[in-house]
Amino acid sequence: MARDSKASREKILAIAISMFARKGFDGARMDGIAKEANVNKALIYYYFKSKSMILEEIFKTFDQEASTLVSGFFQDQIDLTDTNWIRSFFDTYMDFLEDRKDILRIMITESLKSNDAEPPIFGFLKVLFQQESTDALINTMKQQGYALDDQKEQILVTEFFTDIIPIISYIVFKDKWSRFFDIDKQKLKDLFFEAYKSTHIAYHLSQTPDKITG
Amino acid sequence: MARDSKASREKILAIAISMFARKGFDGARMDGIAKEANVNKALIYYYFKSKSMILEEIFKTFDQEASTLVSGFFQDQIDLTDTNWIRSFFDTYMDFLEDRKDILRIMITESLKSNDAEPPIFGFLKVLFQQESTDALINTMKQQGYALDDQKEQILVTEFFTDIIPIISYIVFKDKWSRFFDIDKQKLKDLFFEAYKSTHIAYHLSQTPDKITG
Amino acid sequence: MARDSKASREKILAIAISMFARKGFDGARMDGIAKEANVNKALIYYYFKSKSMILEEIFKTFDQEASTLVSGFFQDQIDLTDTNWIRSFFDTYMDFLEDRKDILRIMITESLKSNDAEPPIFGFLKVLFQQESTDALINTMKQQGYALDDQKEQILVTEFFTDIIPIISYIVFKDKWSRFFDIDKQKLKDLFFEAYKSTHIAYHLSQTPDKITG
């Protein structure tokens, strides 16, 4: 109804994200997106070349925003021994992902498909560990006396499978978990943070010189 | 061509698993399955009521096999302080999942969709932590002096997000990881085990009475 | 961009002709015309009621111009025995059609469709042999001693299928002929004129009294 260009486009995009997340990219229907977005189906094609192009734009925007987030982070002082700092980092990071949990769902699903393209989740990982950030992190950690084995490959693997993946999984599964295991969402969040702390964070702390020499 | 009843059915099932994994359930086509399985499309409907029923059978069979695996495990003596035992458990567990990695892919994808059904991956979790096993585990751990907070909820959350999920993720992503990060598969396996050991296993060990009393 | 009324309208018309000729009326797209004409799609509808109306205007204009051409011709003295006169007539006629070859393409295509409307190419034929012209021609020919069987029907059939049609065909096919039979365009023109002369013109000459009595 509203002849408001920007609004229509954004609405379509928002519904598409929600739809792809709920039914999967292949399970989602253009008809359904149009109906839910309250726009004419043809209008979708006025703004987006094809279904796949919507997906591409979703991922591209996500990567850009993630990049901005990361850049912001590593301009501050990093202190992995400061529990407050870690919690603050963790919360900002979680809020960012929480706001984009539907995109994360889509990202996982699409990453699992077999095709020649790089899995979008690897793209996200690369954004998080882009050259500058990684270097800054490694340097900071070294300065703080961390026993870094200097193997970037190990860092990447460890961070991906024991940090990023658990966190993303928590975000995409928490609603269903809360529902099917009949548990309060705040309680679940605490349980997850406890698990995260006692595994991944504990691992980081175990590498501090304090811990070692202390 | 081949008038071998069982063979046709199994072939269809095998190809369906591979197809669902590669393209997603919605992206997979009955035509494609028939062609790849070298059977007539209508024959699929002779053996399976519908596309969804194939999926259901896949999950049901998987759950049964997982259940058998788990039962076998907890008949033996559990010793979380014995590194050899842990590695042996880990290897058996990994081999089992490795042989079913396509099913894991499907399971994740389907678990992410929005519907009223319980996510199949929760079903898998329940199989792993079915009453008897969990009880056995908890009892054993208590006997071995573990500081168990007795909260099954915490155990479930921790094991799911920092054990099952990382392991499954490793299995479903390792091929692509090896390809896109250009790293040898064996090397990657070592890196992952190192990450798993220094986070999840370290967490378990940290809970041993030795640590507490020591 | 350009706020030049006439220019936009003419441009749209010119592009429409080219587009209809290249892709056929049904194959041509309003979007494509707008884009190629560098105008807004809606502007086309400001100048033309619909796609079909563009076509109608094209044919109407063509018929009017053809009519003017023909009128001009039969004001001069007709002399079918004068080779110079024939060549001059032929050249003027050819140049006129050559300048409108895209319209001829459209005309043929549309004439072949099945509908109740008179094929536009018949309209063109009627313009060429409109009452006055035909009468003038017949009279002149009679005066010059031609063995006219006085059958206007025969004249029309002969002129259409062995004069107009070959000439139009030559015009609409010469570019492709030159390309696919790898022959120079001037050479092709000579070959065609030779063919035309030895069949159609020869036929006219064979009807002159000179030839017969001589």
Add this chain to the structure above:
Amino acid sequence: MARDSKASREKILAIAISMFARKGFDGARMDGIAKEANVNKALIYYYFKSKSMILEEIFKTFDQEASTLVSGFFQDQIDLTDTNWIRSFFDTYMDFLEDRKDILRIMITESLKSNDAEPPIFGFLKVLFQQESTDALINTMKQQGYALDDQKEQILVTEFFTDIIPIISYIVFKDKWSRFFDIDKQKLKDLFFEAYKSTHIAYHLSQTPDKITG
């Protein structure tokens, strides 16, 4: 209704030809073809890969049949001086085309479009003047004393524009001509043959030495 493979396929093909001829390839609708052929729309795609593939098959079949016709012809003795022979040849040729007049309509329309493909009507021309036939014709004509300028290019041009094109045009336009010029079909046929005889055939005869010197 009838579960008769061959029949359905042929029906679809026949209706497609008729539809393409009536509305043009782009104007024809798959829905319309299905409905008129009394088959399910999806069945069309069971037999043909796409709309364009139907067209391709139509042309391919036509070319094969034309090739067979031509081959048959040049096994007999060619005698361009024998009016009976000419008329017999002409009739067979006309009947063949008459039976395929819808295909001719499609062929012309498609030949006029702008694309990189060779116009199908050139393909037809090549079939008619395929190496063997052309050679046979030229040899025969030479033996019979024809003043052949030996230029195959001239022959091709002359035969295309003053023989094939007029004949095809007659076939595709005769129904409409008869209707819009209110003339009996048999009468029209006679008029056309008269026109054809007094132009194209006259041209051939004019080249025989016998006729001229005899």
Add this chain to the structure above:
DNA sequence: TATGAATGAGTGTTCATTCAT
């Protein structure tokens, strides 16, 4: 005059599923 946004009705094509044998 001109345009960006919007739309109803299609358009070729595909899909899971069923039928007849």
Add this chain to the structure above:
DNA sequence: TATGAATGAACACTCATTCAT
């Protein structure tokens, strides 16, 4: 068991056309 033929309901995408400004 197995298959070629057949189908209804979608499916992503397009089109000529109109609206609001």
